[in-house]
Amino acid sequence: xxxxxxxxxxxxxxxxxxxxxxxxxxxxxxxxxxxxxxxxxxxxxxxxxxxxxxxxxxxxxxxxxxxxxxxxxxxxxxxxxxxxxxxxxxxxxxxxxxxxxxxxxxxxxxxxxxxxxxxxxxxxxxxxxxxxxxxxxxxxxxxxxxxxxxxxxxxxxxxx
Amino acid sequence: xxxxxxxxxxxxxxxxxxxxxxxxxxxxxxxxxxxxxxxxxxxxxxxxxxxxxxxxxxxxxxxxxxxxxxxxxxxxxxxxxxxxxxxxxxxxxxxxxxxxxxxxxxxxxxxxxxxxxxxxxxxxxxxxxxxxxxxxxxxxxxxxxxxxxxxxxxxxxxxxxxxxxxxxxxxxxxxxxxxxxxxxxxxxxxxxxxxxxxxxxxxxxxxxxxxxxxxxxxxxxxxxxxxxxxxxxxxxxxxxxxxxxxxxxxxxxxxxxxxxxxxxxxxxxxxxxxxxxxxxxxxxxxxxxxxxxxxxxxxxxxxxxxxxxxxxxxxxxxxxxxxxxxxxxxxxxxxxxxxxxxxxxxxxxxxxxxxxxxxxxxxxxxxxxxxxxxxxxxxxxxxxxxxxxxxxxxxxxxxxxxxxxxxxxxxxxxxxxxxxxxxxxxxxxxxxxxxxxxxxxxxxxxxxxxxxxxxxxxxxxxxxxxxxxxxxxxxxxxxxxxxxxxxxxxxxxxxxxxxxxxxxxxxxxxxxxxxxxxxxxxxxxxxxxxxxxxxxxxxxxxxxxxxxxxxxxxxxxxxxxxxxxxxxxxxxxxxxxxxxxxxxxxxxxxxxxxxxxxxxxxxxxxxxxxxxxxxxxxxxxxxxxxxxxxxxxxxxxxxxxxxxxxxxxxxxxxxxxxxxxxxxxxxxxxxxxxxxxxxxxxxxxxxxxxxxxxxxxxxxxxxxxxxxxxxxxxxxxxxxxxxxxxxxxxxxxxxxxxxxxxxxxxxxxxxxxxxxxxxxxxxxxxxxxxxxxxxxxxxxxxxxxxxxxxxxxxxxxx
Ligand code: FES
Ligand code: FES
Numbered sequence: 001x002x003x004x005x006x007x008x009x010x011x012x013x014x015x016x017x018x019x020x021x022x023x024x025x026x027x028x029x030x031x032x033x034x035x036x037x038x039x040x041x042x043x044x045x046x047x048x049x050x051x052x053x054x055x056x057x058x059x060x061x062x063x064x065x066x067x068x069x070x071x072x073x074x075x076x077x078x079x080x081x082x083x084x085x086x087x088x089x090x091x092x093x094x095x096x097x098x099x100x101x102x103x104x105x106x107x108x109x110x111x112x113x114x115x116x117x118x119x120x121x122x123x124x125x126x127x128x129x130x131x132x133x134x135x136x137x138x139x140x141x142x143x144x145x146x147x148x149x150x151x152x153x154x155x156x157x158x159x160x
Numbered sequence: 161x162x163x164x165x166x167x168x169x170x171x172x173x174x175x176x177x178x179x180x181x182x183x184x185x186x187x188x189x190x191x192x193x194x195x196x197x198x199x200x201x202x203x204x205x206x207x208x209x210x211x212x213x214x215x216x217x218x219x220x221x222x223x224x225x226x227x228x229x230x231x232x233x234x235x236x237x238x239x240x241x242x243x244x245x246x247x248x249x250x251x252x253x254x255x256x257x258x259x260x261x262x263x264x265x266x267x268x269x270x271x272x273x274x275x276x277x278x279x280x281x282x283x284x285x286x287x288x289x290x291x292x293x294x295x296x297x298x299x300x301x302x303x304x305x306x307x308x309x310x311x312x313x314x315x316x317x318x319x320x321x322x323x324x325x326x327x328x329x330x331x332x333x334x335x336x337x338x339x340x341x342x343x344x345x346x347x348x349x350x351x352x353x354x355x356x357x358x359x360x361x362x363x364x365x366x367x368x369x370x371x372x373x374x375x376x377x378x379x380x381x382x383x384x385x386x387x388x389x390x391x392x393x394x395x396x397x398x399x400x401x402x403x404x405x406x407x408x409x410x411x412x413x414x415x416x417x418x419x420x421x422x423x424x425x426x427x428x429x430x431x432x433x434x435x436x437x438x439x440x441x442x443x444x445x446x447x448x449x450x451x452x453x454x455x456x457x458x459x460x461x462x463x464x465x466x467x468x469x470x471x472x473x474x475x476x477x478x479x480x481x482x483x484x485x486x487x488x489x490x491x492x493x494x495x496x497x498x499x500x501x502x503x504x505x506x507x508x509x510x511x512x513x514x515x516x517x518x519x520x521x522x523x524x525x526x527x528x529x530x531x532x533x534x535x536x537x538x539x540x541x542x543x544x545x546x547x548x549x550x551x552x553x554x555x556x557x558x559x560x561x562x563x564x565x566x567x568x569x570x571x572x573x574x575x576x577x578x579x580x581x582x583x584x585x586x587x588x589x590x591x592x593x594x595x596x597x598x599x600x601x602x603x604x605x606x607x608x609x610x611x612x613x614x615x616x617x618x619x620x621x622x623x624x625x626x627x628x629x630x631x632x633x634x635x636x637x638x639x640x641x642x643x644x645x646x647x648x649x650x651x652x653x654x655x656x657x658x659x660x661x662x663x664x665x666x667x668x669x670x671x672x673x674x675x676x677x678x679x680x681x682x683x684x685x686x687x688x689x690x691x692x693x694x695x696x697x698x699x700x701x702x703x704x705x706x707x708x709x710x711x712x713x714x715x716x717x718x719x720x721x722x723x724x725x726x727x728x729x730x731x732x733x734x735x736x737x738x739x740x741x742x743x744x745x746x747x748x749x750x751x752x753x754x755x756x757x758x759x760x761x762x763x764x765x766x767x768x769x770x771x772x773x774x775x776x777x778x779x780x781x782x783x784x785x786x787x788x789x790x791x792x793x794x795x796x797x798x799x800x801x802x803x804x805x806x807x808x809x810x811x812x813x814x815x816x817x818x819x820x821x822x823x824x825x826x827x828x829x830x831x832x833x834x835x836x837x838x839x840x841x842x843x844x845x846x847x848x849x850x851x852x853x854x855x856x857x858x859x860x861x862x863x864x865x866x867x868x869x870x871x872x873x874x875x876x877x878x879x880x881x882x883x884x885x886x887x888x889x890x891x892x893x894x895x896x897x898x899x900x901x902x903x904x905x906x907x908x909x910x911x912x913x914x915x916x917x918x919x920x921x922x923x924x925x926x927x928x929x930x931x932x933x934x935x936x937x938x939x940x941x942x943x944x945x946x947x948x949x950x951x952x953x954x955x956x957x958x
Contacts, residue, residue, distance in 0.1 A: 022293070038203035039196015041421070043370045044454040048880035051370055079196035092194045096186050099849050102676030104193030105370040105421030111194065126893070134889040137880075139370050139422050140676050142856030142917075143888040145849055 006069040012037070013081030021068045028052040028063030030071075031078060039079040039108045043137065050136030053109030054078050060116045079108035088115050090156065094149040102140030110136045114150045123154040177756050180685035180695055181908075184845035187681040188700065189419075189674065199418040201374035201391040202451050209376065209447040210239050212437055213295035215285040215302045216459070217277030220311035220532040220873025221326070224275055227285050228303040235301055237294030240444055242286045244272035251439035252405045254430065256496035258646030261503040264336040264528075266496035267327035271405075271436035277306070278326065278494035279534050280873055281459025283433050288440055288448060311532040311873040315468065315491030318529035326494050326530045335496050336503035336528040340510050342585055343521035345474075348483035352474030356557045360550050361943040362922075364466035365865035367539050368885050371421020372452040373461060375434045377441035386413045388438060391420045393428040393673055394713035399705045400649045401430055401499065402438050417703030423675040424857065425539040426461050428715045430498040433460060458878030462497060463867055464539035465944075466490055467509065467546050473554040474521070479564050479572040483521035484514040484585060486550060490528050493535035499648045502536055503528050508543025508635070513551050514585040515633040516595050516811065517573045522585035532873045540857060542716075544634060544919035552630040552923040553942055560934065566629055566927070567608065570599060574631060584633070591804075592901040593811040594837045595631055601897050602629075602813045602835040611817060619935065624820045625830070626932025630923035634810045636717035636838070636912025637903070641806035653801035654718070655709025656726040658687055658734045660794040662780050664758060664772030665697040666734070671711015672723030673703050677914060678846035679719040683727045685842055686908065690731025691738075692755030693772065709797055717912020720842055721808060722800055725906040729798035741779050741792045742770055800906065808903045808911040812836030814855070814920035816928040817892075822936065822955060825948030827863060827929060829890065835897040836916040840909035847913045848896040854917020855894050860886045862922035862944050 004023040011017065012035060021030055026045070031037040031054065043051030045064045052063035055077040082088050088111055094100070101107040110133065117124060117132040124132070129150050130143065138146065192198060229241040253268035273284045285302050289295035310324050317323050318333040325333055349355055376389040386408060392398050395415040403410045420427065437450040452460065467490045474483035488509050492502035506526035514522055559569040574595035575582060583589050608627070615625045643650040657669040668687045674680045680700040688695040701707060709726075712718060735755055742760040743750035746769055754763040760770045778785060779792035786792065802808060815833040820826070834851050841847050864884035868876040877883045902909025922944055929951070930940050938954040952958040 024293070032203075037196070038200075039198070041200070041371065042202065042451075043372075044880040046454065046879060046881065049370065049454075079194075083195035092191070095194055096190045099184075099187065099190075099678070099845050101190060101193060102678075102849065102853060103370065103420060103422045104190070104198055104676060105200065107194055108196045127889070130888040130891070134887045137370065137885055137887065139368055139424070139857070139885065140853045141849060142852035142854075142894060143886075143891050144852050144894050147888070147893075 008069060008072040010071050010074045010076055012076045013078060023067070023069050025068045026064050027054065027066040027068050027071055030068035031063060037078050037080050041105050041108060050109045050113065051106055053112045053136065055112060060112055079111065082112065091115060091118070091153050094153045098145045098149040100141060100145040100149040106136060106138040110138065110146060118150065118154055118157060123158050126151060176689055179689040181689050181842050182844065184843055185681060185685050185695055187678050188684060189680055193419065200371055200421050201376060201389050202371055204376045204389045206376060206378055206447040209449055210288045210290060210444065211292040211295050212286050212288045212440055212448050212450045213292060213299050214283035214433055215299050215304060217273065217280060217282045217284055219277060219306055219308050220280045220313065221309040222277050222306040223309060224273060224277060224284060225305040225307055229285065232287055232298040232301040235298035237290040238287060238298045239290065240288045241302065242440060242443065244270055244274040244284060247272050247436060247439050248274055250406065250443050251435060254405060254498040256498035256501045258501050258643065258648055260646035261336055261501060261507060264496065264501055264503045265330050266335060267330060269432060269495045269498065271432050271439055279532050280875060281534055283436060286436055286440060288444060313531055313533060313869060313871055313873045315489055315529050315531055318491060318531055326532065333530040334527065335492060335530055336506065338507055338510055338526045340524040340586055342587060345483045345485055345521040345523040348521040349474045352482055353477040354475050354558065354561045355472055356554060356561050357472040358553060358557060358940065358942045360469045360471060360553060362465040362467045362546055363866040363945050364463045365861055365867055366458065366461050366463045367424045367426035369422030369424060369426050372454060372457045373427060373431060373434065374451040375437050376447055376449045377438040378447040379441040379445060381445050384412060386438065386442065388413065388415045390415050390417055391427055392417055393423045393675060393715050394650065395673065395703055395705050396671060396710055397650050397713065405435065406439065406442055415705045417673055420675050425542065425715065429462055429500060429537050431460065454880055455878055458883065459534055459875055462537040462539060463534050464505065464536055465546060465861065466536060469546065469550050471550050471554055473558050475558040475562060477562055479562065479569045481517055481519050481555065481558065481573045484519060484551070484554065485523045486513050488526040491531040491533065492528055493533050494530055495535055497535050497537035499650065500538055500643060504538055505543045509547045511586045511588050512543055512547035512633060515547065515551070515588065516575065516631040518575050519573065519585050524586070533869055540854065541915035541918035544632065544915055545858060545861060545922045548630055548632045548919050549923040549926055552927060556927045556930065557940065567603065570629065570631060574599065588809065589805060590809050591903055593633065593809060594899040594901050595811055597899045598811060598813045598835045598837060599631065601899060602815050602833050605835070605895055605897050606815050606833050624822055624932045626818050626820060626928035626930070628816045628924040628926065628928025628931055629813060630920045630927060631813045632811065632920040634915045634919050635807045636810055637721035637802050637808035638716045638718060639802045639806045642716065651710060651712040653799050654711035654722045654726050655797055655799040656683065656723065656730040657709050657795060657797040658691065658730045660734065660738060660772065660776055662776050664776050665699065666691055666693060667699045667701060668727060669701045669708045670723050670727065671708050671713065672719040673714045675714055677719065677850055678843060679714060679723060681846060682720045682724050682842050686724045686727040687731045690728045691735050693758045697758060709799065717914035721906065721910045721912050722802065724842060724910050725908050726798050726800040728908050729800060730796050733796035733798055737793045737796055738772070738775055742775050744786055744790055745775065745778055746770060802905045804905045808905060810836065810838050810911045810916065812916050812920065814924045816924040818925065818928050818932065820929060820932045820951060825951035827946065827951065829859065829892040832892045832894045834894065834917060834920065835899060836913060837899040837901050838913040839900065839902040839911035841898060841900060842910055850913045851896045851917045852894045854915060855921045856886050856891055858918040858921025859891065859925065862925040862946060864945055866945050
């Protein structure tokens, strides 16, 4: 059985990427194994936990539910990229101050998902924050500190 | 603004100038993790690395007649296909028993099943390939000829004469049994005004660490050394076990533990598939990687709980509790897990039941039985949630029976705060607890009276709120009494080495490990405070058996209390060494000097004398200028183990406010409180977050999490969609408060805090649900998880 191969061309964190991938390879495996971007994590590989969260063409998606082959022509952003551009620096600072991560395994996905909410503007209340983060599982923190951190950034951003 | 910059320090006798103890210092390793620059074992890639996948038994119990590997071997990318019999030539089997659990027995367990598979999911054959995908493809081609055997799945009948014995050599399916009796329980029950009985059932659940178990093993025949990158809580324990079962010496094995994506007690055991991976590396002479996928995790990560406890309590009309009695039965799968055994949880249930109360009469029976399901072992707060739910459930039932408020019955029976040192009903010894202070504090935090008034008001409108309380005790800082005395090579002591670098910063090497709880921050805070440098000048090294003092790692809430004390002592020792050098340079008596903020000063006046960089420069580069015969020692190591008390018990109380929808059975958690006493608080924020994270794991246990098996031993919901874990939207805000009773066993006085949340949350939610439903004439709920259908059944609606 020879695996079906597909050529893809995309940008990942702003850099052009040309690769030949197995058709069955998921986006998160491609990012981790082929590009060495190990900040996107794998928690379930069936679309529930949110550890694999990345952005494709500006939209938050699950890297385990999308195939690399589907990303031909796409603009993919990972935690490494949004960290380097400084886009979420304030959110990261709030997470650090509030100890909103323990093992950190859920954190890249959590940050990207929180950023999606914050980008809508305004100050969501705690239950709206909890609702928005419901698809990102954290086994360590109990979520309270994460909600605190996101809330504080929403407040700061809306003032400034 | 929800972020408090720095919480007020908790006062301790340790306050040195510029002390970091009691301050919410941020953890040093967070930025890395937040930028996606962590180094989890799943991320490790080595040259020539191969990947292993396992064929796993689809049956709960089956004889393996034959394994046909030919087709798999010729599949693309396959490097080797190895059966249990073949791997047994490289790795010896193990038996999970400890001598201090009298009579505990188990059968030899192999890295890959040989002849017989004993649970659905047990690995029977390994395929090593260039990629995980190719290994999985080839697994499909491994043909295993199974002869199905009758599975033993129900713990209740595991000991019946008609039930097959899983390991015939053992004679029966009884793993372990413990009986305990104190005082005169029969008399107490006979003389009680009321006796209340209930049967409590605790569902099997598991840890669901976000990062599954992962290991990369690298046997280098050139060096005759094995390096194992391992997501474990206990690197030195694993070093011993890898060496022992591969017939190596310990110095030939290096275990490296970098970032670990959640542990909670899941990653402190010997897993057959991980042992197989290590053995395969030895066999194939190249690095082999295994990362469990989520489906494998559900059928192989240790499960926990699954206890059935028949219990009763004797109470006088004035509220005095006079006796507890329990009969605990738990099924632990086909093997007692190595090396900690699967007898500890039941043993803890016996130890901890009734623990917060003054009650001299107690009888307990605990039986642990084999069955053909996945193995069970120690998961966060081992035994605590069970003992606490049984105890607190009974206390509430007793209060209800005699018409007393749940607060009042606790006030009457909780051990008085001035009664210490004392013992619990099972004979466990308490140095200093604070049940009453904790109760008062939680009642104030929640405004108990106002909540009761609101509850009554809302009830008239058809809104059913419940308020539940649960006092608890928690085992932390274990001494050798936990495992060492039973013959396990699991270190209860831990060490810290601190070295002054050539610019006056310090590097701390410690045997405790970081699992996200903040061990590195705690070690840094303590070392900075004891030695006298700004925390930015401290680096902490953990998780490497080649480069850290021998130690136990992180489990049973020991990192801060034991590792922290070792850091304190090592910091003091290095300070004395550095002051000896400084004294010699300055021609001053070392006792007249101190180190503050990275500078050597006059102890009396605070006048700055010499920088640490200068001390280091002289000692490292111009030792010729020091007096003849004087040798600077700029590295100090200290070890610590609690000696006066076998365990540092802590205590606390939790409270839950929730609402039950009596039409649908859905429970909405509105708010949760926890007051706990972990002695000296080194970092208030880290303690609070440990408590909150633990609470939510307890909330998962009481409301959602359940490994559902059918009678054939098949796990029915082994995936993340069907096995429910708490999500952000279902969880309440959690208020945390502290009472501080330091342990005098150490100078620091810190005890652990990692189990507290998980210990008490299930009990207080159960009590709150019953509080909500009781006025509706519902049956008392004593099973977990409390799903909507359990609620509707209690209400008689289904
Ligand atoms: S790994 Fe993609 S959602 Fe869990
Ligand atoms: S911090 Fe560990 S899973 Fe969220």
